[in-house]
Amino acid sequence: MRSIVIGGGHSAYFVITTLREIDPKGKIIIIEFTSEKIEMLKKTFPYAEAIQQSVDRVEEYIAENRSLIDVLVSATDSDALNLRYAKHSIKNEIPMVIAVLNNPLNEPIFIKENIRCLINPYKMITSKVKEIVNKFSVNTVYEFSRINGGIYALKIEDTRILRKVQSFILKKNLPFFTISVDGKVRASSIKNIEIGDVVYVVCVDKNIRDLLEKIVEGGK
The missing domain is CATH 3.30.70 (Alpha-Beta Plaits)
Structure with missing residues (x-):
């Protein structure tokens, strides 16, 4: 399984470790925005590939690699970005798109935008x-x-x-x-x-x- 996780915070940590657990031989790519977090992610997850991208280049990366992605999880610290990347991934026909909520009050917005695989850890x-x-x-x-x-x-x-x-x-x-x-x-x-x-x-x-x-x- 080839997975992309967008984000390098607490939510992303649990997503990455879970993906590793369910598919130890799978390929995991982590996309983050800052060089400081990229270095930390490389040390924390030596089995994954950490890539630095600007906020506005992530969608381009998804579009260019869509045929290689089985699962995409948008788990940044911003619900606006998670919604944006999830919608873009669905548009690019990524087989499985998951978004992780930061604010449970935003759940209706994601549902309205037809984000079916939504994780609300606060429930x-x-x-x-x-x-x-x-x-x-x-x-x-x-x-x-x-x-x-x-x-x-x-x-x-x-x-x-x-x-x-x-x-x-x-x-x-x-x-x-x-x-x-x-x-x-x-x-x-x-x-x-x-x-x-x-x-x-x-x-x-x-x-x-x-x-x-x-x-x-x-x-x-």
């Missing part, structure tokens, strides 16, 4: 805080990038929520497991779900958000 904060504090009705544990769906936690706060969740699982025939109040994990029938449990389900549905909202409303 995990909301999920983890809810899980640790244990105060939620519905918690998004993980959402898939290419399809509508993911892994969701539903807290059984009362009998109405219990019935709603049982009906939801039966109707969708969903795989699930529960964690009880005392922290025990159970994989059992829906009849054994109790008030106070947290139910984890895997659901793939184009209307998943509407379904989850109805479950929450049903518990009010």
Whole structure:
């Protein structure tokens, strides 16, 4: 696999190490804008090629090498640049284009521009805080990038929520497991779900958000 990572900051670091992990023999090219960071990147990632380009020359480089690129990840410290490079890469028919967000409030802008593979590292904060504090009705544990769906936690706060969740699982025939109040994990029938449990389900549905909202409303 031939990958290009644009950027040399914290986000790019995790992208590069992950690409190396999933394809140790793959070719990784890092594009950065400053000579200081280029030298640091060469020392940190000796298995990758670090190239210095000006901000405005990156698109030209992508266009010239588009037939050689399998994956392009735009992970600079600027969402404006990440959007710009991602759009240009899609226009040049790069097979897989990924953009990494710096500001989660910019996510709708990327979605509107049809950037389908978008990484928002801040989404995990909301999920983890809810899980640790244990105060939620519905918690998004993980959402898939290419399809509508993911892994969701539903807290059984009362009998109405219990019935709603049982009906939801039966109707969708969903795989699930529960964690009880005392922290025990159970994989059992829906009849054994109790008030106070947290139910984890895997659901793939184009209307998943509407379904989850109805479950929450049903518990009010």
